[in-house]
Amino acid sequence: MPGTVNAESRQPSGPLAGLTVFDLTRVLAGPSCVQMLADLGAAVIKIEKPGSGDDTRGFVPPSMPGTAESAYFAGTNRNKRSVTLDIAQPEGQLIARALIARSDILVENFKVGTLARYGLGHAQLAPEHPGLIYCSITGFGQTGPYAERPGYDSLIQAMGGIMSLTGEPDGAPMKVGVPVADLFAGLYGAIGVLAALRHRERTGQGQHIDIGMLDTHVAWLANQGMNYLATGQNPPRLGNQHPNIVPYQVFATEDGHIVLSIGNDPTFARFCREFGLDHLCGDERFATNAARVANRALVTETLTPVLAAHSSSWWLGRLEALKIGCGPINTLEQVFADAQVIARGNLVDMARPDGTSVRLVANPVRLSATPVDYRLPPPMLGEHTDEVLTDMLGLSETDRAALRRDGVI
Numbered sequence: 001m002p003g004t005v006n007a008e009s010r011q012p013s014g015p016l017a018g019l020t021v022f023d024l025t026r027v028l029a030g031p032s033c034v035q036m037l038a039d040l041g042a043a044v045i046k047i048e049k050p051g052s053g054d055d056t057r058g059f060v061p062p063s064m065p066g067t068a069e070s071a072y073f074a075g076t077n078r079n080k081r082s083v084t085l086d087i088a089q090p091e092g093q094l095i096a097r098a099l100i101a102r103s104d105i106l107v108e109n110f111k112v113g114t115l116a117r118y119g120l121g122h123a124q125l126a127p128e129h130p131g132l133i134y135c136s137i138t139g140f141g142q143t144g145p146y147a148e149r150p151g152y153d154s155l156i157q158a159m160g161g162i163m164s165l166t167g168e169p170d171g172a173p174m175k176v177g178v179p180v181a182d183l184f185a186g187l188y189g190a191i192g193v194l195a196a197l198r199h200r201e202r203t204g205q206g207q208h209i210d211i212g213m214l215d216t217h218v219a220w221l222a223n224q225g226m227n228y229l230a231t232g233q234n235p236p237r238l239g240n241q242h243p244n245i246v247p248y249q250v251f252a253t254e255d256g257h258i259v260l261s262i263g264n265d266p267t268f269a270r271f272c273r274e275f276g277l278d279h280l281c282g283d284e285r286f287a288t289n290a291a292r293v294a295n296r297a298l299v300t301e302t303l304t305p306v307l308a309a310h311s312s313s314w315w316l317g318r319l320e321a322l323k324i325g326c327g328p329i330n331t332l333e334q335v336f337a338d339a340q341v342i343a344r345g346n347l348v349d350m351a352r353p354d355g356t357s358v359r360l361v362a363n364p365v366r367l368s369a370t371p372v373d374y375r376l377p378p379p380m381l382g383e384h385t386d387e388v389l390t391d392m393l394g395l396s397e398t399d400r401a402a403l404r405r406d407g408v409i
Contacts (some may be wrong), residue, residue, distance in 0.1 A: 010081075014041025015370040017198075022096075022103040023047060023080060024087075024120075026054040028153070028179055029213060030109035032075040032186030037105070037193060038079035039363040039372040041087050045099060045388055046379065048075065050407060053381040060178055066356050074358055074378040075319040078350065080250075081376065081384035084409050087118050091408045096120060098393050101129065107195055109137040112147045122208045133196040134207040137189050141212025152214045156181035160217030168239040201303055211269040220366050246292040246299050251307035252328065261325030265289055271324055275306060351376040386409050 012018075016037060023034045023046040031054070039221055048054055059072040083099075097119070100106060106125070108115060115121045122134040136142060139151010150282045157163050157175045158337040167174030192209040197269045213375075218225065224235050227243055230257040233245055240259075242248035249260050262268045263289055272280045280286040280302070285295045292299045307315065310326065317328035328334070335341060348362045363372045389409070 010375045012041040012043060012374045012375065013113065013370070015037065017041035017096065019043070019105065020045065020103040020105045021099050021105045023108060024108035024110065024115070025137070026109070027056055027256070028076060028182040029185040030107055031056075032183055033135070033137060033189035034076060034080065034194070035076050035108050036186070036190040036363070036365075037107075039374070040365070041373065044080040045257055045384075045392075046082050047078040047085050047087065047096070048082055048381060049409060050054065050086055050382070053084070055083070058387055059379060061374075064358050067133055067358075069358075069378065069380075074086065074360060077168055078360060078374065079376045080243050080379060081388055082379035082389050083385045084382035085385075086408050088121065091403065092404065093118050093120065095389070095393070095403075097125075099388070100125060103132070105133045105135065106199075107137070107189065108191070110228070111150060112136075112138055112142055113367070126206070126208070130202055130206060133193055133200060133209070134206065135193050135196075135209040136183050136188050136210040137213070139213050141215055141253070141328060144209045144212075146214070153179035153181045153213075156213045156217050160214055161221060161225075162217065167237050169237050171237070171238075171239075180220075181213050181217050184216045185211055188216045188219070193216075195390060224394070235336040239304070241300070244293065245289060246296050247303055251302070253305065253312040253315055254297070254310055255306055256312045258307070259325075259327045259329065260307070260313055260319070262325075263325060268292070270322065274318075274322055277302075277306065347399050348374050350374055352377045353383075382409070 008296075019037075019042045019247040021034055021037055021042045021044045021249050023030075023044050025031050025034055025046075026048075034044055036047070037152075046054075052058070054073060054077070056073040057070050060068075060070045062071045063069055064074050065073050075102060087096050100120075113121075116124060122136070124133060125134065138147070140146040140149055154175055157180070158173070160181065162180070163175050163310075166176060188213045189209065192211060196207050196209060223244060240250035241320050245261075245263060248263070249259070250257050250258050262271055266316055268286070268289075271280050272278055272286075285291050286302075311366060315325055317330060330338065336347065341347075346362050347356045347359055347362070351357050358377050360374075361372075365372060386400060389400060394405075400409065
């Protein structure tokens with residue numbers, strides 16, 4: 001089940017229903033972490049600076065169709081209630097602490113030490129709220145010589161090695177086309193929160209989760225990181241080829257390009273037999289994957305004219321019938337029109353209070369008993385300030401008017 005649109009009731013129905021997140025995040029790493037928790041049912045209070053809000057509200061163009069709202073912001077802020085609050089003011093800090101007292105989880109991605117200046121650091125809150133799960137997401141973590149540096153996705157991709165691995169062999173270092181360093185930090189943050197919830201369930205104790213973007217980046221270097229540790233040699237850039245498997249790469253066809261992914265020796269032998277390359281099966285340079293990796297240029301040179309002899313559709317049809325790994329190289333238009341993407345419910349339309357709707361990328365987690373739900377579209381700045389302060393703290397209209405007059409909310 002891909003998930004349910006639950007905008008009518010706005011009551012969380014996912015596995016984290018009943019939990020409240022105090023969200024002090026902005027831009028991408030932190031908001032993506034919190035949106036995962038929100039999609040799983042947690043109630044989220046997103047704290048934004050009065051007048052400006054999350055930085056990504058200004059990341060336009062593009063805007064969502066029919067609105068002036070940032071598409072960037074919309075992508076990571078559904079299922080959240082927006083409260084404008086100036087935590088730099090003493091009154092704002094008091095309100096923040098009152099809301100934190102009614103929360104289970106706090107997620108923040110301020111620079112190290114910033115929240116402590118406002119009395120909202122983990123060390124300051126933990127004695128009063130021992131069950132609070134406090135997740136900090138920063139560029140370099142809470143310790144180490146770089147701890148106080150700001151962290152940005154492209155900076156982390158550069159420092160973490162992925163840019164040295166990405167791009168054509170003779171080209172410039174290249175970052176990945178989406179902000180993967182931010183997104184992985186958010187995912188690891190969500191995993192940490194879920195683990196901390198299990199610990200609190202057993203012991204009643206919260207804890208501090210310290211997520212550094214560089215740490216998470218190093219963790220997902222995966223096979224390339226292990227290739228270096230095994231050899232002591234920096235892996236070269238290989239363009240669209242795989243460092244450990246050959247052929248596993250992009251090939252030009254008669255009218256475009258496809259990906260050919262042959263993951264083992266029997267499949268390579270089957271490929272050769274089916275497409276008139278039987279002679280390669282007896283050639284020791286082609287017989288095993290290790291030999292093909294050692295003779296990468298020869299394998300590519302040999303197969304290039306073979307793939308170029310037919311159209312992409314011809315190859316995809318034949319290879320899919322033979323159950324040999326292959327795929328088209330889709331534009332985003334083709335991705336969102338793909339039959340599998342549609343069948344899996346990877347897009348969701350959410351109604352906005354003004355009657356318009358917003359189309360969003362769905363949560364990919366499929367839970368059979370407690371599916372994610374979509375109950376709140378990405379909020380307008382401060383849309384829920386009065387609602388939250390009234391419902392959770394009992395502030396009167398007079399109280400709220402005074403706070404607005406002073407610029408606190």
